[in-house]
Amino acid sequence: MNTVLVGLVVNSGVLLALGATLYAAPSPLFNPHSVPFGIRVPPDKADAPEVAEQRRRYRALFLPATLMVTVAALVIGAVLDSVAVGGVAAVVLCVIAAALWLRAHRALARAKERGNWYAHVRQGAVMDTSLRTDPVRLxxxxxxxxxxxxxxxxxxxxxxxxxxxxxxxxxxxxxxxxxxxxxxxxxxxxxxxxxxxxxxxxxxxxxxxxxxxxxxxxxxxxxxxxxxxxxxxxxxxxxxxxxxxxxxxxxxxxxxxxxxxxxxxxxxxxxxxxxxxxxxxxxxxxxxxxxxxxxxxxxxxxxxxxxxxxxxxxxxxxxRDDDRHWYAAGTVYVNADDPAILVPRRVGLGWTVNLGNLRILIVSAAVLAIAAGATVVSVTVG
Known part of the structure; x- marks a missing residue:
């Protein structure tokens, strides 16, 4: 078995693993339970029939797409005698998942608006001041x-x-x-x-x-x-x-x-x-x-x-229903009135930056400038 064929087999396994991860993306395992597909909903609507239907449609369409892309990458890579096709296939899978996510996001936004899901609930916000006076230490x-x-x-x-x-x-x-x-x-x-x-x-x-x-x-x-x-x-x-x-x-x-x-x-x-x-x-x-x-x-x-x-x-x-501050299907947060630099992610685990905060833009520009300068010096001197 030559090196390219081994690489293609490995790439197929990687693509299937990536496909399995993206297939599970709508699950509460990777997203806040009351923010399905990046849409904020009242907790009692987190498992509403509309939400379950969008999860089912996402997975029903993505599963065959994963299998077809993986098989196509294996066949095309074998014909061209190159493992580079695996990288292209991975990008294709991510694009398909993003398109299906956006479709579900828009469908839930329409269902939420038509059903007026926030009409009969009391919205609020809470803050633990001890996180500032007695924060978790590094x-x-x-x-x-x-x-x-x-x-x-x-x-x-x-x-x-x-x-x-x-x-x-x-x-x-x-x-x-x-x-x-x-x-x-x-x-x-x-x-x-x-x-x-x-x-x-x-x-x-x-x-x-x-x-x-x-x-x-x-x-x-x-x-x-x-x-x-x-x-x-x-x-x-x-x-x-x-x-x-x-x-x-x-x-x-x-x-x-x-x-x-x-x-x-x-x-x-x-x-x-x-x-x-x-x-x-x-x-x-x-x-x-x-x-x-x-x-x-x-x-x-x-x-x-x-x-x-x-x-x-x-x-x-x-x-509170804060969908107006989230863009790109719930992945980008922009709120100039929010002093926070990092906020919990709606899609995936961890935190994301508030692009409406001027400080994060300045810090990001500085980090990019330092990285670019270090790269130039390394290439020039090396």
Missing amino acids: PWAWTVPSLVVVVVTAVAGAIVYPRLPGVMALPARSANGTVYRELTTTVWTAFSLVFAQILLTAVVIGTVAAVLRARADLDVSRPRSSAARHRRHLALTARSLLGIAALLNLMLLGLSGMMWSDSRSGALLTLVIGVPLLAAVAVSVPLVRGGPGGGRATPESADGSDGSGGSDEGTGLVP
Whole structure:
């Protein structure tokens, strides 16, 4: 079995895995329960017949599309003797899923408007001020593994740098699998992955700090229990992200070692990349199981217990209908009147940025400028 055929088989498995993930996208596993397809609905409408019908139609159309695209990619790739078709097929699957999502989003928006779903409910908002006066602290102890790996990589690089050859090889992906790109040995190229470790660690720590200060999407019907759950979710998220950063830094340490030793072993490369990535996936499993905001991690009891021995009587309120601030089928948030930089996502897990906040635009521009400048310097010097 030649390399291209093996690559096509692997690509088919990746496409099926991607298809399975996108097939499950409308599930509350990946989205807030009362925001199906990015449309805010009252909690009692989250499982309405209209919502169930749109989920059924999305999956009924996407499943055969996944199978057809996967088979087509396998056949076309075999005819053209190229694995690059797999990347194109993955993009096609994402486009199909986005189109079906948008279709369902618009259908639910019309059903919500026709049924006037918010006519007879009391809307409200709730805020836990203790998240500002007594916020969840950044677990600095969990940054130590990343920092240790960075220091070990830098020290190892400093030791071997005087004995490095004039040209080094760095593994890179291509249309026909892994190739090795030769680089002139300089401080910038020899320590390029060390710089990547430093940038990765700084970005993850900054992201965790921002997430811990992000706006909480609390349940207005039971604010006390949802605030306690939010705190537990923040602590788990912070530890998980910092753990994943340490694993990715470990992967970069392995890649640096391969580059410095001029090792081009495919088995070793698979081990260096695969083991940390699999471990990172394992670390993220509790976050996925907990669902958006950790809502499924600590289910509330029937009597409203908040899990801390107290009770949380229902307020009778439902979250405010804020669809007007969300665009692109519920994936983009723009609200200039909202001071929050990060807000809980409507589609998928985690948080998204408020593009109406001027501060995030300035920070984004600065990060892009730094990344572009570093790339130019690396290419010029290398």
